[in-house]
Amino acid sequence: MNDNKNIASRPVLPEPSLRRLPWYLAYLRMLDNQHVEYVSSTQISKELNVDASQIAKDLSFLNIKGKTRIGYEVSTLVKELVDFLGFKKKHNAVVIGTGSLGGALMQDVGLAQYGLNIVAGFDVNNQLIGTSICGIPIYDINELAERQKEYNVAIAILTVPVEHSQEVADTAIRAGIKAIWNFTPFRIKAPANIVIANTSIYAHLAIIYNRMINNH
Amino acid sequence: MNDNKNIASRPVLPEPSLRRLPWYLAYLRMLDNQHVEYVSSTQISKELNVDASQIAKDLSFLNIKGKTRIGYEVSTLVKELVDFLGFKKKHNAVVIGTGSLGGALMQDVGLAQYGLNIVAGFDVNNQLIGTSICGIPIYDINELAERQKEYNVAIAILTVPVEHSQEVADTAIRAGIKAIWNFTPFRIKAPANIVIANTSIYAHLAIIYNRMINNH
Numbered sequence: 001m002n003d004n005k006n007i008a009s010r011p012v013l014p015e016p017s018l019r020r021l022p023w024y025l026a027y028l029r030m031l032d033n034q035h036v037e038y039v040s041s042t043q044i045s046k047e048l049n050v051d052a053s054q055i056a057k058d059l060s061f062l063n064i065k066g067k068t069r070i071g072y073e074v075s076t077l078v079k080e081l082v083d084f085l086g087f088k089k090k091h092n093a094v095v096i097g098t099g100s101l102g103g104a105l106m107q108d109v110g111l112a113q114y115g116l117n118i119v120a121g122f123d124v125n126n127q128l129i130g131t132s133i134c135g136i137p138i139y140d141i142n143e144l145a146e147r148q149k150e151y152n153v154a155i156a157i158l159t160v161p162v163e164h165s166q167e168v169a170d171t172a173i174r175a176g177i178k179a180i181w182n183f184t185p186f187r188i189k190a191p192a193n194i195v196i197a198n199t200s201i202y203a204h205l206a207i208i209y210n211r212m213i214n215n216h
Numbered sequence: 217m218n219d220n221k222n223i224a225s226r227p228v229l230p231e232p233s234l235r236r237l238p239w240y241l242a243y244l245r246m247l248d249n250q251h252v253e254y255v256s257s258t259q260i261s262k263e264l265n266v267d268a269s270q271i272a273k274d275l276s277f278l279n280i281k282g283k284t285r286i287g288y289e290v291s292t293l294v295k296e297l298v299d300f301l302g303f304k305k306k307h308n309a310v311v312i313g314t315g316s317l318g319g320a321l322m323q324d325v326g327l328a329q330y331g332l333n334i335v336a337g338f339d340v341n342n343q344l345i346g347t348s349i350c351g352i353p354i355y356d357i358n359e360l361a362e363r364q365k366e367y368n369v370a371i372a373i374l375t376v377p378v379e380h381s382q383e384v385a386d387t388a389i390r391a392g393i394k395a396i397w398n399f400t401p402f403r404i405k406a407p408a409n410i411v412i413a414n415t416s417i418y419a420h421l422a423i424i425y426n427r428m429i430n431n432h
Contacts, residue, residue, distance in 0.1 A: 003422035012430055018422060018426055019419065019423065020334055022401045022416060022418065023419075024374050025347055025401070026378045026402045027403075028377065029378060042311045047403075048403045049405075055217075085312065085421075085425065085426075086422060086425030088423070091425060100323055100324040101324050101326055102321075104319075104320030104321065104324050105320065108316045110315075110316055110418065111418070113418075114418040114421050114422075115421065115425065116387045116421055131365055132346060133432035137390065154428065155424065155428075157258055162246065163246045163249050178428060178431070179424050181420065184242065185238045185239060185242035186239070187242075187243075187263075187264045190254065190266075195424055195428050197423055197427070199415070201415055201417075202238065202330040203235065203239075204397065205301075205302070205307075205327070205332055205397075206234060206301040206302060206319060206330075207231070207235065207333065208397060209307060209350050210229065210303065211395070211411040211413070212394060212395050214228055215411060
């Protein structure tokens with residue numbers, strides 16, 4: 001018998017499955033708002049253009065079972081997905097680089113609904129240090145290590161100018177940050193135990209522009 | 217001879233290559249700021265963890281050639297990439313849903329630097345209609361078709377509540393929009409000639425939370 005079994009009781013979901021779960025959640029929430037009680041994987045499949053057997057497999061990682069010929073209970077599945085995806089917990093985060101994009105994220109109430117609790121911003125600009133955005137204080141980047149401990153922060157949202165991204169990421173990791181949500185287009189290098197998620201929104205623009213050219 | 221050859225003279229870049237180009241650009245801009253004159257694909261490879269031959273292949277789509285043993289001229293490569301990626305042109309866009317995320321994007325000056333020119337916002341909320349954000353007017357969603365013509369807008373940035381995303385996307389397409397940058401977690405359905413790019417930032421949070429659990 002393997003003693004680790006109880007400790008690591010949560011099954012590791014393959015990342016493509018994990019990426020699909022928020023799509024299911026979005027659709028199920030809509031059904032829930034429309035007071036739909038049950039949904040089958042075939043119905044979800046038709047709506048989202050994902051293979052029904054794949055959906056059943058993805059959802060098998062959750063603590064819920066569909067009923068034959070009826071399907072999944074919508075409201076229960078919504079709750080299970082929200083829980084599984086970690087949106088119900090509060091994850092403390094800081095924004096590093098409180099310029100236009102960083103400041104915008106500090107103002108976005110949507111993030112809190114998805115479990116992200118931004119507790120502080122950091123900058124090098126003396127005009128911003130000491131001020132606040134939506135009640136969230138902005139500190140000097142030099143205070144990062146100290147504040148990380150004070151607020152018990154695991155996630156740093158990186159919205160600095162691209163030329164500083166690696167250096168600031170290194171500072172954040174030294175300060176005890178466990179995950180970096182990188183909004184810069186720079187490929188951050190980090191030790192394997194640090195989570196790096198890239199959301200380089202400007203790069204998506206290139207894809208839109210290019211597809212538009214090829215569509216004509 | 218094929219007469220279309222001159223019209224469609226731009227080679228169609230495979231999308232994985234297109235996704236890598238902004239990484240190269242970010243790194244090259246950094247080198248350019250440091251007044252580095254030449255860079256080899258081997259150097260880029262080491263820095264970005266992409267195979268050197270892949271980099272050479274990706275860059276072969278651009279109107280630039282590296283020199284043997286010297287590499288690419290950094291400043292020229294930056295210019296070519298900016299041009300190729302469409303960041304130098306002005307692409308008119310509207311934001312549909314001017315709540316916290318939509319409003320935040322309207323305030324983000326970074327988007328303009330990547331060729332996105334947000335000319336108007338649209339909402340259903342009477343408290344927002346008639347106001348403006350950073351000088352960008354907010355109109356009633358019912359005026360979308362009319363304003364699309366007035367401003368000659370091709371791109372709609374979709375930041376509405378998830379339950380309205382499909383319906384609003386349909387409205388935008390009827391109004392003449394050619395591309396939808398979808399920030400909602402809903403999988404929009406659209407005709408094949410419409411470009412859909414998904415940037416569902418909240419879904420990325422699920423990936424961060426999940427990886428953090430598995431890293432411990």
